[in-house]
Every structure is written in C-alpha cells, then in structure tokens.
Amino acid sequence: MAPSDLFALASAPPTVPHRRRARAVQPRATRDPAVARWLLTAIALLFLTFFLVLPLAVVFVEAFSHGIGRYLSSIAEPDALSAIRLTLLTVAIVVPANVVFGLAAAWAITKFKFAGKSLLITLIDLPFAVSPVIAGLIYVLVFGAQGWFGPWLIAHNLRVIFAVPGIVLATTFVTFPFVARELIPLMQSQGTDEEYSAVTLGASGWQTFWRVTLPNIRWGLLYGVILCNARALGEFGAVSVVSGHIRGETNTMPLHVEILYNDYNITGAFAVASLLALLALVTLGVKSVLEWRQAGSA
Amino acid sequence: MSIEAHNIRKRFGLFTALDGVDLNVPAGKLVALLGPSGSGKTTLLRIIAGLEFPDPGSGRVLFHGDDVTDLPAGRRKVGFVFQHYALFRHMSVFENVAFGLRVRGRRERPSDAAISERVHRLLELVQLDGLAGRYPSQLSGGQRQRVALARALAVEPKVLLLDEPFGALDARVRKDLRRWLRRFHDEIHLTTIFVTHDQEEALEIADEVVIMNQARVEQVGTPQQVYDRPANPFVYQFLGNVNVMRAPALAGAARRPGVAAEGAEGQIYVRPHDIELTPHASGGSGAAAIVRHIHAAGPHARLIVEQVETREQVEVEISRSELAALGVRVSDLVRLRLRQAHSFEEDYAI
Numbered sequence: 001m002a003p004s005d006l007f008a009l010a011s012a013p014p015t016v017p018h019r020r021r022a023r024a025v026q027p028r029a030t031r032d033p034a035v036a037r038w039l040l041t042a043i044a045l046l047f048l049t050f051f052l053v054l055p056l057a058v059v060f061v062e063a064f065s066h067g068i069g070r071y072l073s074s075i076a077e078p079d080a081l082s083a084i085r086l087t088l089l090t091v092a093i094v095v096p097a098n099v100v101f102g103l104a105a106a107w108a109i110t111k112f113k114f115a116g117k118s119l120l121i122t123l124i125d126l127p128f129a130v131s132p133v134i135a136g137l138i139y140v141l142v143f144g145a146q147g148w149f150g151p152w153l154i155a156h157n158l159r160v161i162f163a164v165p166g167i168v169l170a171t172t173f174v175t176f177p178f179v180a181r182e183l184i185p186l187m188q189s190q191g192t193d194e195e196y197s198a199v200t201l202g203a204s205g206w207q208t209f210w211r212v213t214l215p216n217i218r219w220g221l222l223y224g225v226i227l228c229n230a231r232a233l234g235e236f237g238a239v240s241v242v243s244g245h246i247r248g249e250t251n252t253m254p255l256h257v258e259i260l261y262n263d264y265n266i267t268g269a270f271a272v273a274s275l276l277a278l279l280a281l282v283t284l285g286v287k288s289v290l291e292w293r294q295a296g297s298a
Numbered sequence: 299m300s301i302e303a304h305n306i307r308k309r310f311g312l313f314t315a316l317d318g319v320d321l322n323v324p325a326g327k328l329v330a331l332l333g334p335s336g337s338g339k340t341t342l343l344r345i346i347a348g349l350e351f352p353d354p355g356s357g358r359v360l361f362h363g364d365d366v367t368d369l370p371a372g373r374r375k376v377g378f379v380f381q382h383y384a385l386f387r388h389m390s391v392f393e394n395v396a397f398g399l400r401v402r403g404r405r406e407r408p409s410d411a412a413i414s415e416r417v418h419r420l421l422e423l424v425q426l427d428g429l430a431g432r433y434p435s436q437l438s439g440g441q442r443q444r445v446a447l448a449r450a451l452a453v454e455p456k457v458l459l460l461d462e463p464f465g466a467l468d469a470r471v472r473k474d475l476r477r478w479l480r481r482f483h484d485e486i487h488l489t490t491i492f493v494t495h496d497q498e499e500a501l502e503i504a505d506e507v508v509i510m511n512q513a514r515v516e517q518v519g520t521p522q523q524v525y526d527r528p529a530n531p532f533v534y535q536f537l538g539n540v541n542v543m544r545a546p547a548l549a550g551a552a553r554r555p556g557v558a559a560e561g562a563e564g565q566i567y568v569r570p571h572d573i574e575l576t577p578h579a580s581g582g583s584g585a586a587a588i589v590r591h592i593h594a595a596g597p598h599a600r601l602i603v604e605q606v607e608t609r610e611q612v613e614v615e616i617s618r619s620e621l622a623a624l625g626v627r628v629s630d631l632v633r634l635r636l637r638q639a640h641s642f643e644e645d646y647a648i
Binding site for chain 1: 347348349370371372373376377378380382384385386387388389397398401402449450452453
C-alpha cells in the first residue's frame, strides 16, 4: 500500500453502524426494560409503605381515635407530663456532655499522635456494639444495691440506680459515639494545616479552636448533635434496666408508652408515642435541611 | 534577620528525619532547601518555624543570634506558607489576611480601620486587591498561594518560610509565579527559605541552595557553585541529567586539557550538554559511537549513542542547528568528545 493510500484511509470518517451508536449514547445499566424499572420501584415503595409509613400513620390515627380532647388529656396527665419532663431533662444533660466528649475525643484523635489511639477509637464504638440492655446491666452491677459501689452509695444516701442519675448515665453510654463518630472522619479529612497556620499567625489554642476548627466542623457537629439527640429521646433498653419504672418519677417517655400499653390504655400509649414520633420527624426535618445546606455550601 | 540552625537532630520513631544538620542563612537572602522527598527538608523548615521541635539535647535554632529553640511558633515572628496553602476555608480572602491581626491581644490589636488598610495594601502587593470578598474555593491555585503569602506577611514576620510553594501548581503558573517570587523578594528583602524538590526552580531563583539528602546537608552554595562544582555524586546527579561512564573507556575520547586523563580508574560524570559529537569520517580524536536514537522535539536535540568499544550508552544534548550540521541519522557512526567531566575519586582534579 502506498503512503498516500494510508493517509486517505486514516482521514476517512469512521463508519459506525447505527445500532452501535445508539447503544453508546445510553449506558447499559439504564437500558433495562421498563417492566423491571417499574417493578423495582413498586417493590421499594410497597416496602416503605408497609414498614415505615403505615406504622407511623397508625401511631397518629390511634392517638386521635377518640378525638383531640382525649389526646390532649392523655398528654396532660401528671405521669405523662413527668415522663416528658424527665426525658427532656435527660436530653439536656446527655447531649451537651456528649458534645464536649465527642469534640475532645475527635480533636485528640485527629490532631495529635499518641499511643493507644486505635484503642480509643475502638472504645468509642463500643456502645454501638453492645446491646443497650447490657449497658443498663453494667450500671446496675456497678452502682446497684448489690454492686461494687452499692454499699458506699447507700451509706452516703446517694441513689444512682432506679433514679435520675442512672437514667442519665445509661443514656450517655448509649449515645456516646454519635458526635465523635461524625467528627473524626471529617476532621481527619481536613487535616491540621489550618490549625498550624493559625498558630504561626499568633493565635492561641483557644482562638484556633473557636475561629478555625469549630467553624470548619460546625455542620458535622450539628449533625452529630441531632443524631445524638434523637437517640437520647428514644432510648428504651438501657434506661428500662436502670430506671425501675417508678411512675411519675423514673419513667421516661418510651418507658411510659410501654406501661400505658400494658395497662390497655391504647389511646394514652399512642398519644405519648405520637409525641416521640413528632420529635423524630422534626429531627429528620432539621437533618435534611442541614444536609441540603451542607451540599449548598460545599 | 539571619537564621542559624546548629546540629539539629529529629527522629520520628525509627525514621531519622534530620541527622545533625547545620544551616546558616544570612539576612535578606532567598535560600532554597533542595532535596528528594524524605530528605528532611520540610522537617527542617518546620523546626525553624517552631511547628516541630528538635530532639531534646540536640541542637539550637537562632534568629539574629537569639536562641528561639524553645519558643512556640506564634512568638517567633515567622511567616509560614504551607504546601497546600491551608487557607481558612470559611473565611473570605480579606478575613484570611486579617486573621493574624485580629487574634492579637487587645492592646496590640490595630483598629478595624488600620486592619482594613493593611489588608488592602497587602492584597495590592500580591496583586489580588479586587478579590478581597472571595472565598478560597473561588480562587485559582496561584491566587490561593498569593493569599497565603499575604496572610503570612500581615503579621510583619522577620523571616518567611515557604513549604514547596509551587508544588501544587501546574507547569505554566509555576514558572510565572517563581519569577514573581524572585522579584517580590527583591522588593521586600525578607530573609526567605523555601523548600523544593525541583532543582530547576531552586537554581533559577535562589541566592543560595542547600542540598539535602537522607537527613543530611550535602552541599551549600550559590546556584552556580553547586552546579559547576558539585561536592559529590549525589549532588551532581540531583542537579541535572548526567551520564555515568567508566573512565578508561573514555580515555581515548578525553585527550583534551582539563578533561579526565588517560588511565583514570572508576567512574566519571558528564552532563549531556558537555559532550561534543563530530562526524566519524572527519577522523579527529574521540571515541567511536553509534547513534541509537534521536529525539529532536523541543529546543535541543537529545541523542542516545552507544560507544563501539564498551557498548555503554550515553545521552548527548546538542542544539538543533548542530544536529543539522552534523547530518547524522540513526545507526550512523560518530565520534564523542567530552568538554567537561567530573570525577569524585579522592581529590582527583578535573
């Protein structure tokens, strides 16, 4: 073949069969038959409806089944109010405590090198791995009347188990990882250069934290707080073990729902449950607003 | 302000980052710390800045004769520019530059008007005055770098330390920016140390080059000194392309004054552009060699030639016009002559 032929061949437009070109436009994964697409979507929707939407709807339908008056009176009942107060008190103590702990742990793990770091990371995950009931039992064994510190506590007239401190402790344990778990990967990805920059520019440790670190992690931190908050509101297992179920004293909202239900007070149980569900929905709403804002600022 | 470091040692676990390093940077100079990655150059820079500390009992860091070894970074009055700039991502360009002034104690802090004036003056200096309201994510790499520089200068540092200042930029911006840095340094005359692994960069803009390798300083000198009189094979090889040849093989080729003499043992080092090619037919002196490959794209032509006698391959760089005058093709015979070569045999004079 002469060189001129070669050039002629090279410059000729490639002849691609029509069918092949059409295939190239649409990737293979999206070329499934319409039936398969509809079927998969339908299955997902059905699943969601039966397992998530329907139960949620049932909570509200049952709660209002005897009218709004009965609903309001169920919530205004002294034991219910006490449960709501106790739950909010627990959240008010647990969430800030875990924010401080989570920040400290994430800071230590991501900004410093020290021995035992991986052990600390593993320990932070422990509450996720342990059943909440076991978590509750641990505190009973340590602080209960027969426990290690039981006699000392009784001698000093202090109550932990079957009292508010036990509930707070158990809830703190269970919600321990949320803030730290949210912050560690975020802070790891951000590295330490900005902090070092601030230091060379003369900022103190405190200034570095408030002006550089905290603004950089604020959305992640808020997200962690929301998750921690949601779990602290709804924790049942661990709290159930340590609370002793004393009505009007050591009953949190989830425990109160259970008691009402066992008493065949269906409307009351669902009324309180609807409050919890409402709080969960608000949490979800705030969370998605946050995610939307985060995506916007990224 | 001059910077001195004496006998600095630093170990990270089993890894020795610095093994008794000395450094002396005269006031007002632009000095390059040059070395391959892992040679300890960044660690040395961070120790000078106060971001790392030398191993206990090892060495001292002196600024203008004052011992600052135990002083934390914030009180050393250094401007540090990080490799990836480390701009505060949630702050505008203005706030980034103002940061060092805003974190000062109430008594030393300038008024808002004074801060604003200073920031705008600095942004003008780095040619970014129109971008004060932007955020770091909205800037190009070169712009971020200059913001980082302005931010470092805002605290009126006595020394400026730059870690791989051009490392994260693409080739064109790199060249522009390093010339700009040179001019900038000539204007402000701040003692400056920059770390780089790019020998071209170091040789082009630095007053003095400190070449490091494996936790030690190999050689210190002006770009011309280190390039023309490398202290050892490492420096020679690190500063540019080099042919390492067995000396006896070239004995015949090198019968010229000032070039390795006949019968020399060991290895000699020759830069590709220090080799002269003549047509074989001319019958002059020089070792016979066969042209194996010609790469003629770019300002210079690079040829790979193989010596007939030893079968050693040698890289040669000549100008395009020389190549045309020579008129050789692949597989042709040529003669090799060395204009200049180095040997590092004990005190062997070249």
